[in-house]
Amino acid sequence: MTNWNDIAKRLLKSELVKRGISNNDLAVMLNEVGIDETKASIDSKISRGTFSACFLLQCLTVIGCYKIEINDFESQLLMIAEPVEPYKILKNEK
Template identity: 35%
Template sequence: MLAIDTNVIVRYLVNDDHAQAAQARRLIDNNAMVLPKAEEEWVRRASAFLKSEMKKADVTYAELVKRLKKHGLKDETEAGITMKLKRGTFSAVFFLACVASLEIEQVALMDI
C-alpha cells in the first residue's frame, strides 16, 4: 500500500508549483491512484473556514500578515495569503498559525 502526504495530493490537484505538480502527477499516475473526493472537500472546507473566521474577526489580509509574523511566519504577504486561501493550498503549519493569529481557542471538525 502506498501512502501519500496530503501536500502531494494538493500539488496534484491545484498545480500551483509546476515542478512539484509534475512530480506529484508522476507519483500518483504511475501508481494508478484515485484521489478520494474527501481530499478535495477538506481543501475547500479548510480554506472556507479561514476566510469565514477572518470575516468574523474583521481581519484583513494585511492584518493577517502582521499577525502571522508574530507567530513566526515572517515571509507571508497579502498576495501569497490571498492565493493560498483562493486555491486552498497551504500547509497545516499555515492553518494552525492562522488559527492562533485569529485567536481561535478551539476548532471543531464539524465547523470546518
C-alpha cells in the same frame, strides 16, 4: 467526493470574517510572531485552498482561534457552499 482543500479554505476564511480580520491584518499578525508572509502570499494560499496544516494552525493561533467545531462548520457549508450541479444556461427564445 469531499473537497478537503475547499473545506480548509472556507474554515480559515470564516474564522477571519468572524473576527473582522483581513488578509493584510493576518500578514501583519503572522509577521509579528516571526512568520514571514505577505498579503499576496496569503491571498494566493487561501484562494487555492492548498496550504499546509502548519499554516492553518499558525493563522488560527495568531487570530486567537483556539477551538473549532468541525460538525457545526460542516452544517454551515451546506448553506453557503457553491451549488454542486453546474449552472443551467437559459437560451433566449424568440
